[in-house]
Amino acid sequence: MELRHLRCFIVLAEELHFTRAAERLHIEQPPLSRTIKELEDELGVVLFDRNRRGTVLTAAGAAFLQDIRRLLTVLEQARENAKAVASGLRGSLRIAVSDGAIDPRLSAFLVRCRAEEPEIEIRLSEVPLAEQLRGLRSGDFTIGFAHTAEVGDDIVAEPIWRDPLVIAVPARHALLVHKKVPLHELRGHPLVLCDPHACEGYCRELGRLLQVLEHKLNIVEEVSSLDMMLTLVGAGYGVGFMTATKIPVCQWPDVVIRPLAMDSAVITTYLLRPESNSLSASLERFIARLRDSSDG
16 A cells, blocks of 8 residues: 555545546546555455445545544654754644633743753644644644633643633723622623634633523624724723733723623633643643643
8 A cells, every 4th residue: 555545545535526536636537546446455445436426435435534634644744743853853743722822821831842942843823623623633733722621532621721701891881880890790781702613612611601691692793803802892882801811912992901700700721632641752841841830
């Protein structure tokens, strides 16, 4: 079995059409058919059903596709690591961040990691939570950060930071009579919330906190960025939410930040990683530093 067999198989599995797959691979259709037949003969299974209605994956083919995608991901990572070592690095960590879980602590922590182990390449990607979880399972990401622990049994979620939730209020708003705003006082007020597609885990946790209002929320806008939320709050559209760690970067005209009168109103940042008994030495050191920084 050669890599060309696997690449041809994946393209055909994606196209489910021999002519289109051959065009993508820049080969003729007969060589593609021979390559797939060679692969099926070596495996001893039929990967595709071919009939007048088209080409479809068999159950064996679908299972093989899932495994081969993981294998090619590992091979690509091995290629990247080899290049990194050749250029003076000793490996890499691929970190996914979801739910807006980037804050100054992460930045300062990465500065420490790069200073202590400059030979380890650290790459960050900001992605939706669903994409992070797929990447952790497939091996595209080494670890990730998010605001939810509801990630499935095969992903470990370790709480790292807990931050008070605060509200962003338009200047001259009635809620400003409170130094600390009781959560029930928000009942009926227009709210500017985060788009659940952009911040799925954060919205899930915020939704749990807001259940105590016992009424349908008056959501006037759903936004995908903190800047947009503050812009709309400053324009008087409604009240927004954020964590206290964001306050230093949220000096916005016509927006006042108030704490909530509720000690349990916190958002937790979780470190996510695939469940595994074997962690690389560089990843173990990274996690140990992170725990140390969160304790401090």
